[in-house]
Amino acid sequence: MSSATISPPKEEKSTRSFLEEVIAATPGESHLIDCIQCGTCGGSCPSGRDMDHTPRALFAMISVGMKEQVLKSNTPWYCVSCYYCTVRCPQSVHITDIMYTLKRLAVKENAYEKTKAPDFSKTFIEWVENYGRAFELGLMSMHLLKHNPFGVFKIAGMGIGMVTKGRMAFTPTRIKGMDNLKAILNKAKELEAVA
Amino acid sequence: MKYNYYPGCSLEKNAASYHISAMAIAKPLGMEFVEVDDWNCCGATEYVSLNLTASYALIARNLALAAKNEETKQLVAPCSACYLNLKKCDSYMLESPSLAEKVNTALAAGGLSYKGGTLKVRHLLDVVVNDIGYDAIAAKVTKPLKGLRVAPYYGCMIVRPKLGPDGTFDDVEYPKTLDKLLKVLGAEVIDFPLKSHCCGGHMTQISEGTGYELIRQLVKGATEYKADLMVTLCPMCQLNLDAFQGPMNSYFDTNYNMPVLYFTQMIGLAMGMDPTDLGIGAELVDARPALAKIGVEVPEPEMVIKKPPKEALPMPSLPEEK
Numbered sequence: 001m002s003s004a005t006i007s008p009p010k011e012e013k014s015t016r017s018f019l020e021e022v023i024a025a026t027p028g029e030s031h032l033i034d035c036i037q038c039g040t041c042g043g044s045c046p047s048g049r050d051m052d053h054t055p056r057a058l059f060a061m062i063s064v065g066m067k068e069q070v071l072k073s074n075t076p077w078y079c080v081s082c083y084y085c086t087v088r089c090p091q092s093v094h095i096t097d098i099m100y101t102l103k104r105l106a107v108k109e110n111a112y113e114k115t116k117a118p119d120f121s122k123t124f125i126e127w128v129e130n131y132g133r134a135f136e137l138g139l140m141s142m143h144l145l146k147h148n149p150f151g152v153f154k155i156a157g158m159g160i161g162m163v164t165k166g167r168m169a170f171t172p173t174r175i176k177g178m179d180n181l182k183a184i185l186n187k188a189k190e191l192e193a194v195a
Numbered sequence: 196m197k198y199n200y201y202p203g204c205s206l207e208k209n210a211a212s213y214h215i216s217a218m219a220i221a222k223p224l225g226m227e228f229v230e231v232d233d234w235n236c237c238g239a240t241e242y243v244s245l246n247l248t249a250s251y252a253l254i255a256r257n258l259a260l261a262a263k264n265e266e267t268k269q270l271v272a273p274c275s276a277c278y279l280n281l282k283k284c285d286s287y288m289l290e291s292p293s294l295a296e297k298v299n300t301a302l303a304a305g306g307l308s309y310k311g312g313t314l315k316v317r318h319l320l321d322v323v324v325n326d327i328g329y330d331a332i333a334a335k336v337t338k339p340l341k342g343l344r345v346a347p348y349y350g351c352m353i354v355r356p357k358l359g360p361d362g363t364f365d366d367v368e369y370p371k372t373l374d375k376l377l378k379v380l381g382a383e384v385i386d387f388p389l390k391s392h393c394c395g396g397h398m399t400q401i402s403e404g405t406g407y408e409l410i411r412q413l414v415k416g417a418t419e420y421k422a423d424l425m426v427t428l429c430p431m432c433q434l435n436l437d438a439f440q441g442p443m444n445s446y447f448d449t450n451y452n453m454p455v456l457y458f459t460q461m462i463g464l465a466m467g468m469d470p471t472d473l474g475i476g477a478e479l480v481d482a483r484p485a486l487a488k489i490g491v492e493v494p495e496p497e498m499v500i501k502k503p504p505k506e507a508l509p510m511p512s513l514p515e516e517k
Contacts, residue, residue, distance in 0.1 A: 136208070185253065
């Protein structure tokens with residue numbers, strides 16, 4: 001009889017908006033709204049044991065508007081993009097794509113915790129945005145230096161192997177149309193900021 | 196048949212042997228590859244984790260460049276991650292007009308445009324087994340891989356997810372095309388239950404325990420099935436299973452020793468080509484003992500470290516903004 005029973009509409013509004021936000025930020029028809037909470041996704045996930053919430057739980061949290069907890073969750077960052085969940089989902093939910101959406105939202109809101117993954121992605125892309133191609137040596141050494149300087153000793157043998165077998169480039173390749181690519185990416189970033 | 200060819204960044208260096216062997220078998224099998232002019236990185240699984248429009252615009256630039264070729268509308272990628280990104284971009288630009296509009300607005304800033312559905316994006320394995328066909332390949336086999344036990348390994352992105360009207364060219368969980376191909380080449384093919392499991396992708400760099408565990412399961416599986424080697428079709432899978440097999444062994448204190456080669460190298464060997472012309476010898480897990488079983492001799496690898504060019508030092512450094 002109190003105001004407590006009247007408050008849900010307000011909560012419902014914000015609830016709907018986060019679910020809608022996730023759906024809107026996912027390309028194509030995500031079918032997230034169709035999730036029946038069966039848990040096939042978590043049962044199919046090769047890295048599920050490292051996740052703090054299963055995908056199923058995460059989707060329930062999205063639908064009730066637990067935005068902060070969802071964006072803080074490590075679940076999307078442990079997704080290995082194997083798409084097992086996506087092809088097994090009886091409701092055709094684009095689970096892997098939704099994980100990408102959650103990563104983007106977490107980066108945008110700076111909400112992620114305890115994961116090196118966003119930094120790895122940023123370093124990877126920095127090379128691509130400046131050269132047009134990925135650069136493995138630059139990526140791996142920068143990433144190691146930043147997050148695990150001593151880790152370099154653990155994989156030193158592998159690094160030497162890659163160099164002696166001629167599998168490691170020392171310099172990045174730059175594409176000819178770098179100006180062209182930069183113009184395209186800058187425009188794309190402008191459009192993304194508006195969305 | 197003529198194809199636009201998108202090698203992808205891995206095939207430039209770390210998976211050069213995949214590129215070399217694909218080129219070596221192309222001509223005798225009647226495939227003509229035209230490299231997409233000035234192609235750029237597909238963004239792997241990284242860009243889409245940061246920026247949706249930019250990630251699709253990055254991929255779409257390649258589609259737009261490839262679509263300029265009037266001679267063929269087929270686009271072939273040997274890397275599963277590139278293949279999926281290109282296919283996904285093409286498919287979503289068709290499915291989602293709002294995404295297509297944004298991507299095309301971005302492309303227009305570089306004087307390009309792309310209409311979803313213009314190209315047919317294919318994986319190299321798909322082209323080999325479906326366009327060339329098992330019979331035509333069988334006719335070219337001069338040195339069957341008899342006595343070699345192989346574990347066919349597909350990984351994820353070549354068969355999953357189902358996209359667009361065509362879906363995938365093989366089953367999403369139990370693919371068979373590579374099995375059949377290797378049988379045609381004369382190898383003894385294991386019915387490998389882990390064949391479409393995940394190699395862990397970039398996880399070795401993010402959370403090594405997670406990454407190494409996925410690698411361990413696959414290598415352990417192939418070892419228990421007494422495979423002489425694993426055959427793959429993706430540079431990421433090869434890198435994880437081969438180059439990270441050593442670090443994985445140290446992590447778990449195991450001693451696995453499972454060589455990993457590309458399917459294009461197996462085709463070349465069965466066609467009697469010289470292993471060095473197929474890039475064999477660049478594996479970190481030595482494939483020579485396994486190949487000796489079929490009478491293939493690979494010369495001792497050169498252990499000469501080429502001096503890095505001056506401009507590469509000091510490492511690492513980030514590129515300067517212009």
